[in-house]
Amino acid sequence: MGFEKFGVVSFTAQTRASDFIDYLEKGEIRGTKCNLCGRVFFPPRADCSWCMSKDVEWIEIKGQGTLISFTKVNYAPTGFEGDVPYILALVDFDGIKVFGRLSKDLPEDSVKVGMALKVTPLALPEDKLTYEFLPA
Amino acid sequence: MGFEKFGVVSFTAQTRASDFIDYLEKGEIRGTKCNLCGRVFFPPRADCSWCMSKDVEWIEIKGQGTLISFTKVNYAPTGFEGDVPYILALVDFDGIKVFGRLSKDLPEDSVKVGMALKVTPLALPEDKLTYEFLPA
Amino acid sequence: MPKDVAIIGVGQSYFVRGYQGSIRELAFDAYSEAMKDAGIGPEDVGASMICTAPEYDKQRSPSGLIAEYLGLNPQPTFAIETVCSASTSGLKVAYSMIKSGLHDIVVVLGFQKMSEITSADSQERMGRGADIMWESPFGTMMPAYYALHARAHFNTYGSSEKDLALIRVKAAKYGQLNERAVFRKGVEFDQVINADAIASPLKKFDCCANADGSSCMILASADKAKEICKKPVWVMGVGSASAPMTMTGRDSLAGLNAAKEAAKTAYEMAGVSPQDIDVAEVHDCFTIAELMAYENLGFAEPGKGNELIQNGETYLGGKIPVNVDGGLLSKGHPIGATGGSQVRTIVLQLRDEAGDIQVPGAEIGLVHNIGGVGIYGNVVILGR
Amino acid sequence: MPKDVAIIGVGQSYFVRGYQGSIRELAFDAYSEAMKDAGIGPEDVGASMICTAPEYDKQRSPSGLIAEYLGLNPQPTFAIETVCSASTSGLKVAYSMIKSGLHDIVVVLGFQKMSEITSADSQERMGRGADIMWESPFGTMMPAYYALHARAHFNTYGSSEKDLALIRVKAAKYGQLNERAVFRKGVEFDQVINADAIASPLKKFDCCANADGSSCMILASADKAKEICKKPVWVMGVGSASAPMTMTGRDSLAGLNAAKEAAKTAYEMAGVSPQDIDVAEVHDCFTIAELMAYENLGFAEPGKGNELIQNGETYLGGKIPVNVDGGLLSKGHPIGATGGSQVRTIVLQLRDEAGDIQVPGAEIGLVHNIGGVGIYGNVVILGR
Ligand SMILES: [Zn+2]
Ligand SMILES: [Zn+2]
Secondary structure: OOHHHEOOOOOOOOOOOOHHHHHHHOOOOEEEEEOOOOOEEOOOOOOEOOOOEOOEEEEEOOOOEEEEEEEEEOOOOOOOHHHOOEEEEEEEEOOEEEEEEEOOOOOHHHOOOOOEEEEEEEEEOOOEEEEEEEEO | OOHHHEOOOOOOOOOOOOHHHHHHHOOOOEEEEEOOOOOEEOOOOOOEOOOOEOOEEEEEOOOOEEEEEEEEEOOOOOOOHHHOOEEEEEEEEOOEEEEEEEOOOOOHHHOOOOOEEEEEEEEEOOOEEEEEEEEO | OOOOEEEEEEEEOOOEOOOOOOHHHHHHHHHHHHHHHHOOOHHHOOEEEEEOOHHHOOOOOHHHHHHHHOOOOOOOEEEEEEOEOHHHHHHHHHHHHHHOOOOOEEEEEEEEOHHHOOHHHHHHHHOOOOOOOOOHHHOOOHHHHHHHHHHHHHHHHOOOHHHHHHHHHHHHHHHOOOOOOOOOOOOOHHHHHHOOEEEOOEEHHHEOOOOEEEEEEEEEEHHHHHHHOOOOEEEEEEEEEEOOOOHHHOOOOOOOHHHHHHHHHHHHHHOOOHHHOOEEEOOOOEHHHHHHHHHHOOOOOOOOHHHHHHOOOOOOOOOOOEOOOOHHHHHOOOHHHHHHHHHHHHHHHHOOOOHHHOOOOOOEEEEEEEEOOOOEEEEEEEEO | OOOOEEEEEEEEOOOEOOOOOOHHHHHHHHHHHHHHHHOOOHHHOOEEEEEOOHHHOOOOOHHHHHHHHOOOOOOOEEEEEEOEOHHHHHHHHHHHHHHOOOOOEEEEEEEEEHHHOOHHHHHHHHOOOOOOOOOHHHOOOHHHHHHHHHHHHHHHHOOOHHHHHHHHHHHHHHHOOOOOOOOOOOOOHHHHHHOOEEEOOEEHHHEOOOOEEEEEEEEEEHHHHHHHOOOOEEEEEEEEEEOOOOHHHOOOOOOOHHHHHHHHHHHHHHOOOHHHOOEEEOOOOEHHHHHHHHHHOOOOOOOOHHHHHHOOOOOOOOOOOEOOOOHHHHHOOOHHHHHHHHHHHHHHHHOOOOHHHOOOOOOEEEEEEEEOOOOEEEEEEEEO
């Protein structure tokens, strides 16, 4: 149902949050927001566990984030062997955290906790899609 | 370690009871017997849970058994599709029960609960081995 | 009657073929209904348990993922599994965690998205549900094992395929009334008898359907239950038992010993007899399973179960209505969710909220939930 | 000090690479030792629990199979899973089943035969240990997650790779004394520092090895324990908690919140403080995990854990000896068996039977067992 397009290897095809892929195709990284309590979710959720509600809307993650932590991975699970090494990172966008990879163009020694990053969609082979972090 | 030879599709390679295969190759169906308490096990066990002991010896299952129940299977799991239909059966050899298939040569309407059966090794393609039940 | 632990909320998703969402979202469907039913929020919950047969999910360790999605961090969570009886195994553990004083309120969430994997993958797993060393190599599947039990029952007691067909006709009658069931068509006696054999003597309509679904039960201590719940349903008895996985290890195939043992324990704990049960849900994954349940639960003498169905005694209005929500045969059988769905039906009955299938004045109900081919047996007795 | 539930028997297989038998036989190794240790037979057991990460087995629903092999029918059995902390999750459930009065004696059996599947299959499963929707598609594995925590700890508190290396050197020192450990060589500080990076800043020797193994704990009610056991070891406190599986859901990566919450509960229940612990086993699947454990358990202030190892305080003779059996780093980490092995070490310590690694006069011990990357945290406090 669309979500199998996400990432180098995808393990889930069906989700009620699959509109994420449509937005990604349009160049936007989106999370969701509960229309009852206003809480914002990334990764996006189709349900709010605070309100027991399914009434959520899509909101865009943009602007500048701060690198919380990162690791350069030299060994990878099945399906990712061709990608190593790559840098996994956790980035804080004003309280909304996003997990992903840093752009391949960034050498490890230029990466510092606290540095400013932005997030942007990335096309992958075979019509797949993801996002990555770049210097802001 | 030998046990992967057992059956049409085998799921276990290693067992401390793998001598079963060696006996099967010699034409014998064997169970085990606890050297402490004398209890007999089929399928063979490497351990006696009554005595917490690993001291068991191999004993042969022979003679005439009685059919307890059977079913003709028309749908099969992956790897067995080419075999259907086949008849699965549970046979009692004087208190020692053995589970397996009836010989393909036995038509279903000749099979009756209570009939006398014997058990005998059967070679399978690709150097695999099993046993089957035949009229005694 | 023990009134130490109560069920204060129940929920269930629709049981469907091919749920159009992820497992976390499926779990949320039952959870949100149960939480609203109980009138509590995540902060009130002391612990959660996720009941599932894990080989159907690509997600490893789903309890961590689902607890997060349900907003149940940092409370403890874990997964519990006895295949098809996972959620009543969870209920028993929840009972003990509350009775022991460790937690006040425990969420027991069962789910299965059987369509998550391809049907080839599913066929492959089915071959590994038995002892993979000594039985799977012969090409075994669930219908074949229950067929062996059916033939043994016929042979021992003189029951027949006709008795099984009557059970399916009853299930289909009530499945038509249950909007959350996956199979909602009526089924005629002749249809059942004349259908293709899957594993003789079991035929197509003797087998329940796969389905995706979730269920949720919320249990609470007596103090909490009295404080927040208008119609607590009390856990009067819980019994559970096991039997050898291998056919060679069983004394008889004409009944399920794990069910018999579990029932004995549950009746003793509850201080009641089979005659005291007003309504029951039994694990009818195959028609023969319901017939054996009548006897293993003491609703009939061994070998006399077929008289119950022949005389219509397990219909609404009969001596002991059984599976009047359609049973697994009509509802479908999303493995980890099944027990919780059975419990929900009984809870609604005891709260007088069962609608079209209400057993008037039902005070004591029973759930019989079996894992694998009688490997695991759980019996729960509930009272209002 | 609560004396309601005791551990009356413990057992453990050798932890090895490539066990030459089936999972049922591996389980028997630990079980038979524990049953002999407790001096009981299968007929004395009220229930059993099988703790395992099921994706490593071809056998579906291993609890039914293993209960049969161990001679534990018709008693109830079920499987319980929180990945690497499965067997202490089992211990907590066993505690509650006994304390609630449902059972007198419960067997908690943990096992993992990680070599049961091919290493390609194993690599494939490793990619699915995280949130498979939102994290696995980036190519995540356990070392990477712990590496993210290590970098955050370094950055927050000024700890360093050198502190981690000191922890590995300690583990290797004690692993040499443990004949059941898979890794029994000494390791020098420079070897650790100079090894290849797996996921920076974690290097080869910062990671524990896979192993096949089993462990078994037998728990009993106070009455039973006093009747049959000369040296019961009492379960004084059990705490467990969870944290979001996703990194995005966590407030901080510089510690494991599930461990902190679990410790708080366990200390409160036991009525003791970190200062009262005489000997501890912590979950050092990676060196950083042990460093965080020092702080999450209150053995050191947040950010001061490295001083403990720098000053040798977690060696035998130090303020709080930690993992003096070699820890997961030396023993190996057969997922479902690990917690039970940790508990066994503490039980032997409290019975004064720990041999070369005995902490003289140890009266109170602690086990810290983590599932996944801090998704699940269990803390158990034991006393003699
Ligand atoms: Zn909300
Ligand atoms: Zn013996």
